[in-house]
Amino acid sequence: MSGYRHDPAAIRALVRPDAVHRDVYRSQELFDLEMERLWRDTWIYVGHDSQVPNPGDYYSTEIARQPVILLRDDQNEVRVLMNRCAHKGARLVSATHGHCENKLLRCPYHGWTYRLDGSIRTIPMKAGYEGTGLADTQNGRGIASPPAVVNYRGFVFARLNPQGPGFEEYFGGSLTSIDNLVDRSPEGRLEVAGGVLRYMHDSNWKMFIENLNDTMHPMVAHESAAGTAKKLWAGKPEGTPKPMAIEQFLPFVNGYSFFDQMGVHIYENGHSYTGVNFSIHSNYAAVGEYETLMEQAYGAQRARAILGEVRHNTVYYPSLTIKGAIQAIRVVRPLAPDRTLIESWTFRLAGAPAQLLRRTVLYSRLINAPTSVVGHDDQHCYRAIQEGLAAEGNDWVSLHRNYSAGEGAQLAGNYNGTSEISMRAQFRAWQRFMTGEPAR
Ligand code: FES
Ligand SMILES: [Fe+2]
Numbered sequence: 001m002s003g004y005r006h007d008p009a010a011i012r013a014l015v016r017p018d019a020v021h022r023d024v025y026r027s028q029e030l031f032d033l034e035m036e037r038l039w040r041d042t043w044i045y046v047g048h049d050s051q052v053p054n055p056g057d058y059y060s061t062e063i064a065r066q067p068v069i070l071l072r073d074d075q076n077e078v079r080v081l082m083n084r085c086a087h088k089g090a091r092l093v094s095a096t097h098g099h100c101e102n103k104l105l106r107c108p109y110h111g112w113t114y115r116l117d118g119s120i121r122t123i124p125m126k127a128g129y130e131g132t133g134l135a136d137t138q139n140g141r142g143i144a145s146p147p148a149v150v151n152y153r154g155f156v157f158a159r160l161n162p163q164g165p166g167f168e169e170y171f172g173g174s175l176t177s178i179d180n181l182v183d184r185s186p187e188g189r190l191e192v193a194g195g196v197l198r199y200m201h202d203s204n205w206k207m208f209i210e211n212l213n214d215t216m217h218p219m220v221a222h223e224s225a226a227g228t229a230k231k232l233w234a235g236k237p238e239g240t241p242k243p244m245a246i247e248q249f250l251p252f253v254n255g256y257s258f259f260d261q262m263g264v265h266i267y268e269n270g271h272s273y274t275g276v277n278f279s280i281h282s283n284y285a286a287v288g289e290y291e292t293l294m295e296q297a298y299g300a301q302r303a304r305a306i307l308g309e310v311r312h313n314t315v316y317y318p319s320l321t322i323k324g325a326i327q328a329i330r331v332v333r334p335l336a337p338d339r340t341l342i343e344s345w346t347f348r349l350a351g352a353p354a355q356l357l358r359r360t361v362l363y364s365r366l367i368n369a370p371t372s373v374v375g376h377d378d379q380h381c382y383r384a385i386q387e388g389l390a391a392e393g394n395d396w397v398s399l400h401r402n403y404s405a406g407e408g409a410q411l412a413g414n415y416n417g418t419s420e421i422s423m424r425a426q427f428r429a430w431q432r433f434m435t436g437e438p439a440r
Contacts, residue, residue, distance in 0.1 A: 028336075215262065
């Protein structure tokens with residue numbers, strides 16, 4: 001089907017309370033509209049401020065298919081600028097990250113230079129612009145910025161549309177997952193550790209986002225990887241020290257009741273997390289020295305509360321997913337209806353023992369990396385959906401699990417962990433933003 005652009009009713013009809021039309025994963029027109037509406041009107045993750053630790057450092061990326069630069073200016077403030085020269089529009093930086101020499105950005109085409117706040121510093125042969133009126137235009141004012149940028153405890157988000165929900169209004173209580181991740185540092189600070197693992201998925205971005213709180217798949221899709229680890233570990237004599245890799249693999253093949261009782265929490269606007277009661281991260285071996293440092297920093301009671309919160313995946317719809325209990329995040333960069341770049345970042349908890357970082361790095365390598373043995377189980381399934389949905393004869397994708405007709409529109413709250421309610425909530429948000437209805 002096509003013709004969605006001017007037909008909100010047709011978009012609305014793609015989402016039923018308990019199912020979605022296969023076009024939402026396949027249509028180029030809907031993908032374009034997602035970038036122009038959902039991804040432009042909501043708060044999209046740009047990067048972490050520790051990716052640009054020193055004044056002049058930059059990181060370049062794209063949000064909603066628009067090139068942007070995350071930058072630390074000479075006042076030590078983290079900014080987001082559009083990666084577009086004010087003159088004829090050349091992209092200013094091409095590298096994914098680097099440093100601006102002499103506190104200046106310099107366009108590679110005609111050499112206009114900019115201060116780190118985006119204002120114009122010099123234009124070659126400037127006299128040629130006298131009396132032309134350039135100074136009174138947008139071009140004369142320098143590099144544009146997204147109209148709304150927030151640095152929340154190191155996590156930098158931008159909204160490209162001047163109109164739209166406020167940051168706190170949009171994310172609401174889901175920000176407690178970022179709080180818990182940052183509070184796990186005895187110094188209350190995270191640092192990106194090493195570079196980024198980029199993992200190209202040949203599937204629609206929503207499959208990844210939906211899968212984050214899909215707990216009916218691990219025991220099936222990850223049976224080959226985690227099931228093998230389980231077999232290897234079975235029958236080891238009591239007291240054998242459990243390798244970290246085994247500790248991380250085994251919970252993926254826990255039974256259905258484990259994932260069901262784990263629980264899922266739903267917020268407005270498509271955000272959610274699994275691990276209300278416990279999670280696959282609950283039984284990692286304690287690092288005694290770390291707990292002592294946490295108690296010294298926060299007091300025994302508060303330290304216990306922080307470490308007792310072991311959420312599994314939190315979805316900051318539509319662009320960011322975090323695993324607070326293991327200090328890893330994955331960022332969604334949609335490229336086409338069937339092409340999505342997933343960035344996987346690993347964090348060091350400032351002031352925590354090195355053992356914690358080793359655990360995180362191992363997890364990223366085993367579970368989230370392109371070379372992992374868990375992540376590509378998922379990738380295989382996403383691709384399988386992308387190909388399967390080409391089949392005619394049934395236009396609908398089922399999201400019925402634990403649906404009841406009285407579910408209504410307000411979904412915030414706790415539910416059993418294997419419910420597909422997180423996906424239904426995502427699509428309700430999708431429907432609202434794609435048809436121009438306001439955020440909740
Ligand atoms: S396009 Fe940048 S200076 Fe001309
Ligand atoms: Fe998975």
